[in-house]
Amino acid sequence: MTQPVISVNELTVEFVTRRGTLRALDKVSFDVARGEVLGVVGESGAGKSVTGSAIIGLIDPPGRIAGGEVLLSGARVDNLPPEAMRKIRGKRIGMIFQDPLTSLNPLYRVGEQLIETIQTHTDLNAADARKRAIALLDEVGIPAPERRIDGYPHEFSGGMRQRVVIALALCAEPEFIIADEPTTALDVSVQAQIIALIKRLCKERGTSVMLVTHDMGVIAETADRVAVMYAGRVAEIGPVRDVVKQPLHPYAVGLMGAIPSIEGDAERLVQIPGSMPRLSNIPKGCAFNPRCSKAFARCFVERPELIDVGGRQVACHLYDQSKAPTGQSPTDKAEIAA
Amino acid sequence: MSDEPLPVIPPSRLARFWDSDLVYSFRSSPVTVVASVMAFLLVLAAIFAPLIAPYDPFDPASLDLSDGFSRPMQPNEITGKVFWLGSDGQGRDIFSAILYGSRVSLLVGAASVVFSLILGVGLGLVAGYVGGRTEALIMRIADIQLSFPAILVALLVFGVARGLIPPAAQEQATLLVLVIAIGLANWAQYARTVRGSTLVEKNKVYVDAARLIGLKAWPVMLKHVLPNVAGPVLVIATINLALAVIEEATLSFLGVGMPPTQPSLGTLIRFGQQYLFSGEWWILLFPSLVLILLALSINLFGDWLRDALNPKLR
Amino acid sequence: MTQDVSKAPFVQVRDLKRVFDVSKPWLNRVIESAPKQYLKAVDGVSFDIRKGETFALVGESGSGKSTVARMVVGLLPPSGGTVSIDGVSMTDAAAAQERQRLRRRIQMIFQDPYASLNPRWRVGRIIAEPIRAFDIIQGDREIEGRVGELLSLVGLHPDDGKKFPHEFSGGQRQRIAIARALASNAEFIVCDEPTSALDVSVQAQILNLMRDLQQKFGLTYLFISHNLAVVRHMASRIGVMYLGRLVEVSEGKQLFSAPRHPYTKMLLDAVPDLAMVGKAREGVKGEIPNPISPPSGCTFHPRCPLVFDRCRVENPPVIDGVACHAVNQGRAAA
Numbered sequence: 001m002t003q004p005v006i007s008v009n010e011l012t013v014e015f016v017t018r019r020g021t022l023r024a025l026d027k028v029s030f031d032v033a034r035g036e037v038l039g040v041v042g043e044s045g046a047g048k049s050v051t052g053s054a055i056i057g058l059i060d061p062p063g064r065i066a067g068g069e070v071l072l073s074g075a076r077v078d079n080l081p082p083e084a085m086r087k088i089r090g091k092r093i094g095m096i097f098q099d100p101l102t103s104l105n106p107l108y109r110v111g112e113q114l115i116e117t118i119q120t121h122t123d124l125n126a127a128d129a130r131k132r133a134i135a136l137l138d139e140v141g142i143p144a145p146e147r148r149i150d151g152y153p154h155e156f157s158g159g160m161r162q163r164v165v166i167a168l169a170l171c172a173e174p175e176f177i178i179a180d181e182p183t184t185a186l187d188v189s190v191q192a193q194i195i196a197l198i199k200r201l202c203k204e205r206g207t208s209v210m211l212v213t214h215d216m217g218v219i220a221e222t223a224d225r226v227a228v229m230y231a232g233r234v235a236e237i238g239p240v241r242d243v244v245k246q247p248l249h250p251y252a253v254g255l256m257g258a259i260p261s262i263e264g265d266a267e268r269l270v271q272i273p274g275s276m277p278r279l280s281n282i283p284k285g286c287a288f289n290p291r292c293s294k295a296f297a298r299c300f301v302e303r304p305e306l307i308d309v310g311g312r313q314v315a316c317h318l319y320d321q322s323k324a325p326t327g328q329s330p331t332d333k334a335e336i337a338a
Numbered sequence: 339m340s341d342e343p344l345p346v347i348p349p350s351r352l353a354r355f356w357d358s359d360l361v362y363s364f365r366s367s368p369v370t371v372v373a374s375v376m377a378f379l380l381v382l383a384a385i386f387a388p389l390i391a392p393y394d395p396f397d398p399a400s401l402d403l404s405d406g407f408s409r410p411m412q413p414n415e416i417t418g419k420v421f422w423l424g425s426d427g428q429g430r431d432i433f434s435a436i437l438y439g440s441r442v443s444l445l446v447g448a449a450s451v452v453f454s455l456i457l458g459v460g461l462g463l464v465a466g467y468v469g470g471r472t473e474a475l476i477m478r479i480a481d482i483q484l485s486f487p488a489i490l491v492a493l494l495v496f497g498v499a500r501g502l503i504p505p506a507a508q509e510q511a512t513l514l515v516l517v518i519a520i521g522l523a524n525w526a527q528y529a530r531t532v533r534g535s536t537l538v539e540k541n542k543v544y545v546d547a548a549r550l551i552g553l554k555a556w557p558v559m560l561k562h563v564l565p566n567v568a569g570p571v572l573v574i575a576t577i578n579l580a581l582a583v584i585e586e587a588t589l590s591f592l593g594v595g596m597p598p599t600q601p602s603l604g605t606l607i608r609f610g611q612q613y614l615f616s617g618e619w620w621i622l623l624f625p626s627l628v629l630i631l632l633a634l635s636i637n638l639f640g641d642w643l644r645d646a647l648n649p650k651l652r
Numbered sequence: 653m654t655q656d657v658s659k660a661p662f663v664q665v666r667d668l669k670r671v672f673d674v675s676k677p678w679l680n681r682v683i684e685s686a687p688k689q690y691l692k693a694v695d696g697v698s699f700d701i702r703k704g705e706t707f708a709l710v711g712e713s714g715s716g717k718s719t720v721a722r723m724v725v726g727l728l729p730p731s732g733g734t735v736s737i738d739g740v741s742m743t744d745a746a747a748a749q750e751r752q753r754l755r756r757r758i759q760m761i762f763q764d765p766y767a768s769l770n771p772r773w774r775v776g777r778i779i780a781e782p783i784r785a786f787d788i789i790q791g792d793r794e795i796e797g798r799v800g801e802l803l804s805l806v807g808l809h810p811d812d813g814k815k816f817p818h819e820f821s822g823g824q825r826q827r828i829a830i831a832r833a834l835a836s837n838a839e840f841i842v843c844d845e846p847t848s849a850l851d852v853s854v855q856a857q858i859l860n861l862m863r864d865l866q867q868k869f870g871l872t873y874l875f876i877s878h879n880l881a882v883v884r885h886m887a888s889r890i891g892v893m894y895l896g897r898l899v900e901v902s903e904g905k906q907l908f909s910a911p912r913h914p915y916t917k918m919l920l921d922a923v924p925d926l927a928m929v930g931k932a933r934e935g936v937k938g939e940i941p942n943p944i945s946p947p948s949g950c951t952f953h954p955r956c957p958l959v960f961d962r963c964r965v966e967n968p969p970v971i972d973g974v975a976c977h978a979v980n981q982g983r984a985a986a
Contacts, residue, residue, distance in 0.1 A: 018362065043851035157939050187712040188878065190939055192922035214851065217881075217924030244926050258856035260885035262908055262920065263927040268863070269856035269885065275821050276851075543762040544770045546727050547829075551785040551836065552755045565772040 004031035011068035039223030094169030100161035111149035121172035159190035238312020373638035391434035405429030453521030458528025466536025488523035535567035576640035661700035668733035708887035759833035763845035765825035776813030823854035
């Protein structure tokens, strides 16, 4: 069995505030295999961006990693000193953010930033680094790269800038790329191009990608597997086709039904009542229990663990064969409530 | 939905207030607490000066030249009276003079702040909301105003007022002239801040929503925009209060402020500095200390308020 | 009301234009000897909206759809063209009095629920503002009762009127904004990207609510969105905009089953969609040009697969719902 590029085990991130400790991530576990695109989807506050930040060690105080571990190709990286982590970022883990303007320094030419990054992570001399930068720009689909390399970021359109950022992330040939809402700031027609680009690069280079987004459509097109997050926990994780077409977790079912499609003919969208709980107010047991139509006694007392159900993992008591709802004694809950 | 209702006891109004972020940030800053207690006490003392002061420093009948130059906390060599902070050449009690003096100082300061606030906020709101030439005109005047030192503007206004008001009425009018002079020297800062915030607020869609129901410009400005630009204004007003008190003191020190019959802290300091080298240090020292404490404590409170109301610094 | 009036379109937009002056400040222009620059945000848009229907304008950023919305409700004066609602001109200065009476019947729901409610006002006061402004109900207690009704109508609790906007989530705020729009018994509501700031599950709640209210009160919507899937779900007719021009107007589902304008086809190809899982798609080329210096002729011609000489010089008129030379000449049989 091959080793996963990234392996996240029971990762827990907490934010300490004066009103108490907020748990932004609560025992999140998943693997990303070599060459795989893992989509991480969830609504705002689900913890998807925090997951990315935690993997690259960019959780700022008052936040802290309170438990669990992150393995990069089998070696633990979550407890590395900041200096060692800084070397891994950019070299072994690349990053693509939502707003390309924040990743590019407006005062430097695009080429300077690329060459600097290449030289930081490789032994190439200036001329070779420049050649490589041009090759990279060409690879991400920037026309006339030998000319555009000397342009400033503001001379590029939004889509072209995002391509530059992708080139920047690829500079050191990282094994793993975290793309945090890479297409959210872009127009639909440009978005499609960037999705296609990420997919192609992944395939050609064998790079693994963690694609964080709120847009299920983007995930559906890009990802191989998808993790649906809710209130800092993974609700369901599995091959994208299964999760999209036949979600198992009641939250995933609601989420897929809530998304209007350009095909299909739902007159009325499925709607999940209520909204995601605030981090300060996550219910006991399963975090989804107040909004779940299928919740039963056990859901209010015991947090469901991820269990294997036909090739994917679901954190829902409904799928726990050993203790199905009918077999459960209803008195358990009454005792605890009292 | 959860059939496990948690017995939630709503906290009392006072408890919620005590737990609010604003009060918490106040509580957790000892400097701010000390400064605001100090400012509060000084203001209280000024307001209740007639009740607290042991002597009436402005009643010529109660003044006795034999009480002159009493040292602080020591019985007068001739009359045996004790003046806590000493007395001046005319036998006036320094402590009482300071109480009455800070009353005048704070009155001028507060009134001029209110004056510049109304002027500056009004002009800034109009400039930001109306835009175009009106905005350009108001903001250029503000720029010109800001390029002169405030004290120079105040001196200028004061000089003009002197020329316009008949000499007989001048003494009574001094307070009003000072308020206008200091107020005119400080309005531009409000106008700039308010214009900036107004530009931000007027592009928020709640303003559009108000315009959609046919509200005219003035109601939109006053009911919708003004409450949302008030935060920074409050901060500037607090810090400007300290500044206005100092400006008043400077003017009075230069001899163009409050007359000796109604001395402010600045007037007292002007008198006091004559005695600095002849040994009667207390006549200068105590009014100056009070002025410093007053300005410092108000300023520290204003600094905290600025940080507390600025969400970016949290 | 006579038969004729009910047959006439409720909202009539004709040749609507809006130009923005995007020049640098005067001093910079003099020093750099740069000419004034103008942006044609909306360039000759015409459409009708029938009573009780949802007409959607869809387009990417810079297409001018929001500018159209603001001109229709009268928040922005047009540079040219006319808007009339129920026979009353929104653009003619002479109709000012009638327009003031019409205002009650037109409301708007905005994109950003965090900016559309005055943060210093309690929710009850926000919803009551139109009621008071149009003097619809008199008496504080009666108004309070109506506010409670409106809050229940949009799925909130009547007591929520005592709270401030910051105590609500984005979806709840959008419900409050809808309650405010209904407060003056509006008949025509312009919705400018009403759900694009919301999470999908909340978006579904709001879209369902809007449909329910439309059925209940016979509302007419002008629905602005960049999201084709949302538009498909909501609209009875759809107009597609590109760089300030309307390129295609079509009955709702037909736009998706049989798109005609090449831009519409490209857009439909580009949308990431759940239905697309595992499918390959055709490549999309190019980006939206700078609207300050748009391409000549048909503004889509640099990206268009059907381009020919005429497209580069002549702006195609809207004929039979499509503004495309190739379609009109029957060259786009596919």
